[in-house]
Amino acid sequence: MTQSNEPATRSGGVRERKRRETRQRITDAGLRLFSRNGYDATTLDAIAAEAGISRRTFFHYFKSKDEILLSLQSGLGESLVAALGRQPATERPLEAVRNAMVELAASYSLEELAAIDRLMLSSEAVQARKQASYMRDEATLFAALRERWPSESEISLRLVAMLAVGASRLSLAAWRSEGGKRPITALLQETFDALEATYGGRSP
Known part of the structure; x- marks a missing residue:
């Protein structure tokens, strides 16, 4: 009997959606801090904290x-x-x-x-x-x-x-x-x- 790939497909879709949401959350956090504090004064740690993620997680989405x-x-x-x-x-x-x-x-x-x-x-x-x-x-x-x-x-x-x-x-x-x-x-x-x-x- 052939097993359905639907659960795996659904799981992959959920992961991708969460990844997009996290990336957007980081982007929004960065833009808020850039506008509030200035680009040069904004650190990666501050962006990560604003987005509610770790510094390590930040680098999964952006290199800088x-x-x-x-x-x-x-x-x-x-x-x-x-x-x-x-x-x-x-x-x-x-x-x-x-x-x-x-x-x-x-x-x-x-x-x-x-x-x-x-x-x-x-x-x-x-x-x-x-x-x-x-x-x-x-x-x-x-x-x-x-x-x-x-x-x-x-x-x-x-x-x-x-x-x-x-x-x-x-x-x-x-x-x-x-x-x-x-x-x-x-x-x-x-x-x-x-x-x-x-x-x-x-x-x-």
Whole structure:
């Protein structure tokens, strides 16, 4: 008689859910302490205590406190892919990415954007490693584009991914230089309008 794998599957699902919850609890604890005490003044021991875990457990999830901030960046990439999947199938790749980015940006409040931006700028180590995270975002977005538009040329979809990540960086820089006076969504729209004008309406 064949034994069911259902109990093992359920057990694995529970473990994975608990792992995600613990990781999120550590992230939330770190962000609270970074905002309250400053990034440099916040220690790993303080984050572990705030999250209700041991220092040893912390290292099962993050190698350093820098990775807590960088996880926000990687999380944005995953959220963008999810938003991309909600766009109409009739849209062209660049149009779909544009709408997905605007949708994602609209889900954050001004206070959340400002807090995350301040934290990202507060550490030189995070700034240096953030450049690598942009490359990962491009790769993640390209993979999603390739899956959704398999008939499009690889170079065209890679270009869309590069342009989209670049547009988000330009929009954030403009938002920061203006002191957050205009919504990031408006700046994203402007940046993509400029891209489409450059392409002369022949966007990928």
